[in-house]
Amino acid sequence: MDQTIPEVIRTVPLQYYVFFASALFAIGVTGVLVRRNAIIIFMCVELMLNAVNILLTAFSAYRADPNGQIFVFFIMAVAAAEVSVGLGIIVMIYRNFQTTDVNLLSRLKW
Amino acid sequence: MSPLFLFLSFVALLSALGVVLAKNPVHSVLFLILTFFTLSGHYLLLNAQFLAAVNIIVYAGAIMVLFLFVIMFLNLNEETEPHKPALAKFAAAIAGGSLLLILVAAMRNVNPVGYDPTSFDSQIGMVDRLGLVLFQQYALPFELASILLLAAMVGSVMLGKRETGERNF
Missing domain, CATH: 1.20.120.1200 (NADH-ubiquinone/plastoquinone oxidoreductase chain 6, subunit NuoJ)
Known part of the structure; x- marks a missing residue:
């Protein structure tokens, strides 16, 4: 077969991808905790989803197993559905309360 | 590197x-x-x-x-951006930092098996190869994903529709 192993896969240990994805995920978690704007919180959730995506892709590419990349594809489809419904809910909340501040939307909180 | x-x-x-x-x-x-x-x-x-x-x-x-x-x-x-008090921001940063610390400390000594030069295949990420896997092994999940997207589309249209009255839920 006419294939060469990509340079990144030869030179970068798989562990570095684990660290990179962990850092991205931790930044996403911090963002969810720090911000109060519902839209920004939503974007930080996307950040966490993407951290998982890059990790799945890295393992899939290193182990030459296409199932991981199929899974990433399904994660993207679910994320697209989630974003459309979530932003619809946020727009509706804004129409009712004129705010996207999550601290003011605490009626369901014990 | x-x-x-x-x-x-x-x-x-x-x-x-x-x-x-x-x-x-x-x-x-x-x-x-x-x-x-x-x-x-x-x-x-x-x-x-x-x-x-x-x-x-x-x-x-x-x-x-x-x-x-x-x-x-x-x-x-x-101007419209709400802010948490400084103490809450600090606590959130500490919590996120600790999560990163725990993840890195847990993974530090783990050495995932890297690539296998004998069975390595650099072409698995190509459209044709993934398409074959997607439409043979994962045909049912693929169709279910289309139903999910349709449900999401109907749901967001329904959520976004303005209704009569003071409050529109």
Whole structure:
């Protein structure tokens, strides 16, 4: 077969991808905790989803197993559905309360 | 160590921090788009061309346009941006930092098995190979995903519809 192993896969240990994805995920978690704007919180959730995506892709590419990349594809489809419904809910909340501040939307909180 | 990997990781982490730290929501969205482009670069380095293209089309193209549209539609800017008290921000940063610390400490001595030179296949990320797997092994989940997208579309249209009366739920 006419294939060469990509340079990144030869030179970068798989562990570095684990660290990179962990850092991205931790930044996403911090963002969810720090911000109060519902839209920004939503974007930080996307950040966490993407951290998982890059990790799945890295393992899939290193182990030459296409199932991981199929899974990433399904994660993207679910994320697209989630974003459309979530932003619809946020727009509706804004129409009712004129705010996207999550601290003011605490009626369901014990 | 590939310099391109280091560069892309560095830019991705910096722009991810930018998403969290930017005062203006529009800047957050732009930083997030930059993050997605660097992640697409990562996919290209890993020879996952299909995912790189889908990432740019779906995430940077469709989802981020939706975010940007909603932010501009609601007219959110630096003045309307709510802030948590400094103590809560500090506690959140500590919590996120501890999570990173725990993840790194747990993974530090783990050595995942790398590539296997004898059975390595660099072509698995190509569209034709992934398409074969997707439509043979994963045909049912693929169709279910289309139902999910249809349900999401109907749901968001129903949520976005304005109803008569003072409060519209």
